[in-house]
Amino acid sequence: MVDFAILADLMILLLVLVLPLVSRGVERNLEAFLFVMGAWQHGRPERSLLR
Amino acid sequence: MIRDAVTHPIPITAAVFTSGLLFKWARPHIGDALVRLRLVAPLPVLLAVLLTALALLSSVITAIIASLVLVEMIGALRIHADDQARLVVVACVAIGLGAALTPIGEPLSTIATAKLHQDFWFLMRALGPWIIPGIVVLGIWIAVLPLRSTGPILTERREAETYRGVLARAARVFLFVMALVLLGEGFKPVIDRFVITLDARWLYWINTVSAILDNATLTAAEISPLMRFDQVRAVLMSLLISGGMLIPGNIPNIIAAQRLGIHSRTWARWGIPLGVRLLVAYFILLWL
Numbered sequence: 414m415v416d417f418a419i420l421a422d423l424m425i426l427l428l429v430l431v432l433p434l435v436s437r438g439v440e441r442n443l444e445a446f447l448f449v450m451g452a453w454q455h456g457r458p459e460r461s462l463l464r
Numbered sequence: 465m466i467r468d469a470v471t472h473p474i475p476i477t478a479a480v481f482t483s484g485l486l487f488k489w490a491r492p493h494i495g496d497a498l499v500r501l502r503l504v505a506p507l508p509v510l511l512a513v514l515l516t517a518l519a520l521l522s523s524v525i526t527a528i529i530a531s532l533v534l535v536e537m538i539g540a541l542r543i544h545a546d547d548q549a550r551l552v553v554v555a556c557v558a559i560g561l562g563a564a565l566t567p568i569g570e571p572l573s574t575i576a577t578a579k580l581h582q583d584f585w586f587l588m589r590a591l592g593p594w595i596i597p598g599i600v601v602l603g604i605w606i607a608v609l610p611l612r613s614t615g616p617i618l619t620e621r622r623e624a625e626t627y628r629g630v631l632a633r634a635a636r637v638f639l640f641v642m643a644l645v646l647l648g649e650g651f652k653p654v655i656d657r658f659v660i661t662l663d664a665r666w667l668y669w670i671n672t673v674s675a676i677l678d679n680a681t682l683t684a685a686e687i688s689p690l691m692r693f694d695q696v697r698a699v700l701m702s703l704l705i706s707g708g709m710l711i712p713g714n715i716p717n718i719i720a721a722q723r724l725g726i727h728s729r730t731w732a733r734w735g736i737p738l739g740v741r742l743l744v745a746y747f748i749l750l751w752l
Contacts, residue, residue, distance in 0.1 A: 422654045426685055429647060430677050434712065444639040447681070451646025455465070 418457070425454050465649055472578040473641035476526065479568040481634035483529035488625040494533065495540040502541060508607040511541070515555045516603030519562035520596070522716075523588075527563035527570040528633065531556065531716035535723045544612035549726050551611060553734040556716040557708030557742070558602040560679075561595045563716075564704050570715060571637070571680035572707075575644050576700060579687045590697060594746065595704075640680070648684035655688045664698035665751060671702035672743065675709035675736075701746055709739035 429450050432439045439446045501510055514537060522530035534555050538548055563569030565588045567577040573587050580586065662670070667686075674682050686699055707714035711721045711731050721731060 419653055419657060422651060425647075426651060426654065429681060429685070433678070434676065443678075444636050444643060447643035447647060448639055451469075451643045451650060454650035455646060 421457065422454070425450055465646075468578065468649075469642045469645040472574060472645050473638045476568045476571065476574045476641060477634050477638040479524070479526050480528055480637045481630060483525040484625075484630035484633055486525075487529050487532055488627070488630055491536060491625060494536045498537060498540040502613075507541070507543075507611060507613050508609070511551070511611070512603045512607035515558060515606055516599055519555070519558035519599045519602070520565075522559045522563040523565035523569040523573075526568060527559050527714070527716045528637070528719065530559045530563065531719040532723075534559065534716070535720055538724065542613060547609070547611045548724060549730045550609060550734045551606065552720050552724060552726060553708065553717075553731060553738060554602055554606055554609070556714065556720055557705070557735075557738060558599050559716045560707050560714045561602075561704050562599055564700065565592055565595060571641050571644060572683045572700075572703060574641050575648060575680055575683045576687050576696075578645060579648050579684070580689050580696065587700075590693070591700060594697075594701065594749070598742070598746070644680055644684040647681070648687070651685045652688065655686060656690065659686050660688060660690050660695070662695070664692070664694040665747075667695055668698040668702045668743075668747060668750075671699055672706040672709075672739075674703045674706040675713050675739065678712065679703040679707040679714055698750070701750070702743070705739055705742045705746060709735040 429447065432446065433443055434440075501514075505513075515534070518530050518533060518537075525533075534552065538552060543551060560570070564573045564576075567574045567584060567587065577584070577586060659667070671682065671686075682703055683700070687696060691699075704714075708717065709732070711717045711726075711728050717731065717735075720726070721728075
C-alpha cells in the first residue's frame with residue numbers, strides 16, 4: 414500500500430510538471446490547477462499510511 | 465498544514481501587490497526618466513548599471529514587477545529588434561538570480577525558505593556570495609553586448625495597468641504559492657525516498673530540466689529539510705540558471721517574452737548558450 418502511495422505521488426508529480434506544457438487550458442489556469450492537485454494529493458486516503 | 469499553506473504566501477503576495485501599485489503610479493515617469501538618462505550616459509553603461517540594479521532590487525520588488533519594469537525600460541530605450549531579445553534573455557537570467565535572494569523575490573524562494581524552515585536572510589547567506597558576483601558579471605556582459613539603439617522595435621503590447629489588474633496579479637501569486645506549499649508537503653515521501661540520496665553534483669545537472677519546467681514547482685517537488693546544505697545549494701543554483709534558458713523556465717521570461725513578442729526559438733538561441741556557460745562556470749566554482 415505504501416508503494417502504491419509513492420506511485421500515486423509520482424503520477425501526480427508527472428501530471429503537475431507535464432500538463433502545463435501540453436495543455437493550453439492548464440497553462441492559462443496554472444494556479445487553480447496546481448491548487449486542485451495539491452488539495453487532491455492531501456485528500457487521498459492512502460496518504461495516512463505515509464505519515 | 466492548512467495554516468502554513470495560507471500564511472506562507474502572504475509576504476510575497478504583499479510584495480507583489482505593493483510593488484504593483486508603485487509600478488502603476490511610476491510607470492508614466494519611467495520612460496521620461498530613461499530618455500533623460502540616455503542623454504547623459506552611454507547606452508552600454510546605462511544598461512549595465514540599470515539592469516544590475518534591477519536584478520538586485522528584484523529580491524525586494526519581486527521578479528514579476530522587475531520584469532514589467534524591464535519591459536518598460538526596453539521600450540523606452542528603443543533598442544534594435546534583433547538586439548532586444550539578446551538583452552532581455554540576459555536581463556531575465558539576472559532578475560531570476562537576484563529575486564532568489566529573499567523569500568519575497570519569487571515563488572521559488574518563498575517555497576524553498578518555507579520548506580527548509582529557514583529565516584528571511586537564509587537565501588542571502590546561502591546563495592548571495594554566488595549570485596551577487598554572477599549578477600555583476602551579467603551586468604558587465606550586457607555592457608559589452610553590441611547593441612544598436614535605433615531601428616524597429618519588437619511589438620510591445622502596452623497594456624494599461626489597472627487596480628483590478630494589480631489585485632488580480634497578487635491574488636494569482638497567492639494561489640500559486642499556496643498550491644505549491646500543499647504540493648511540496650505532499651511530495652515529502654517521494655523526496656525522502658528518491659532525491660535525498662542523490663549526490664549534489666547529480667542534483668545540479670538533473671535540475672537543468674528546469675529549462676522547460678517551472679522552477680518553483682520543481683522546488684516544491686524536491687527541496688527537503690533533510691537535505692544537506694550542498695544538495696540544497698546545488699538544486700537551487702541549477703534551477704535558477706536553467707530557468708533562464710527557455711521561456712517556460714521562469715516567471716520573468718514568460719512576462720517579458722509575452723509583452724515583447726519574443727518567440728521560443730529566438731529565446732532559445734540566446735538563452736541556451738548563456739545558460740550552458742553559466743552552468744559550467746558555476747559547476748567549476750562550486751565543486752572543482
